Amino acid sequence: MKEIKYEAALAELQTIVRKMENDELDIDQMSEQLKRAQELIKLCKDKLTKTDEEIKKILAEK
């Protein structure tokens, strides 16, 4: 997956959830979209964790 911004990832995730809740997706698409959603969740969580670590590291350097 190419570099994607946190906000963009979150927005895409929200779109997928909204579509699922509104039955806008074909059943055939669902597993594919779920897979995409799980990727986005992992990406967001990783970014949060990474940022947290970086902040601690930067502050520790001072």
Place this chain on the structure above:
Amino acid sequence: MMSEKRLTLFELNNLVREVIECEMPNEYWVEAELSECRENHGHCFMSLIQKEEKSATPIAKADARCWASKWMLIRPYFERTTGQKLRAGIKVLLKVYAQFHEAYGFSWIVTDIDPTYTLGDMARKRQEIIRQLKEEGVFDLQKSLELPLFCQRIAVISSETAAGYGDFCNQLSDNPYGFQFTTWLFPATMQGEEVEKSIIDALNHINEIYEDFDCVVIIRGGGATSDMSGFDTLSLAENVANFPLPIITGIGHDRDESILDMVSHTRVKTPTAAATLLIDHLKAVLDTIEGAQSLITHYAQQKLSSLKSQLSIIQEILPKLFSAIKFRQEAHIESLNNRMLSAIQQRIMSQMAIISNTESRIPMLLERRITSERHRLEMLEEKEKALDPTLLLKRGYSITFFKGKVVKDPLVLHKGDEIETRIEKGTIKSIIK
């Protein structure tokens, strides 16, 4: 006329002398203005004058003499008391007696001079000048000027050879702070009759290039005579008062301020004091600058340390702030995930329900279909039974075939055609006749 007695000039003058000596034996105090005053062989010869109050027209004149024996006492006392010499233009109160000499004519002989009268008159004149300066609105003009902060280019009015000038320059150049002053001498006569004109000339000279200077210093060395009258003139005072640069006077004298001192920006007693004033002024500016410098340093440090402490506070709370953000974001993602999973679950369930509902209807539909087909089949069977030709044969009907086909019209048959006729128990072959 010729009969009258003739007198020689001496006899006549002698007569006058006797009358005067007889009639005016007393001494008188007389107020008069000196129109001339000179010394000769230790004696003092004066011309006295009284002018009309307004027009200055002489209304009385007389000669006066002070013999050396008196003059050697009177002169130092007068000069010490008034601070000036007896000279033309000043008013005096003289104690005199009349003398008429056959050869030298009439003269008042001076036996005493009251210097306090002259002092009073000088004071009156000074007051008159001051009043006039105030009326012109120039008396305080110099006071409204300010010495420039960096007052270092000094125009000096002094006698070139005066010790005071040297003192002034030395004092300036030897200042303990290493300040640099530039002095420029405008020579002037600082005593005697020439003072007024000489100083005004120097001021005019400076005025032409006044932008090259920060202030003017008028100094007069110690040891000069104490004759200050040259510094008390209206014209000099006006020139000084209207001058565009601040003027500092250091013309050294003990008695009351001269008018020059009064109208100048600042008055000090000696040339050395004038130099000290300039040094102190510059030192005060330096102190102000240094004070400001240390204040700036102080405030900058204060500001820096307060910013530093703010920063360290921020540094402390920053990780906590981000933790909160992270926590919220993770919860949000989690809830999105849950919503998604539950949406999927619901979708699957509803599809399953549709499928199982559909599935449950299948056996019933099949059964119904099978029953109806079976019924149709039975119906067809019945119908077929009714149509079975063997039943008709049993009842005695027959069927005629020609070449395997049922014959329903006799016109299709021709002579010699062989036909078969089926009956209940067999077949009859016949030939058409």
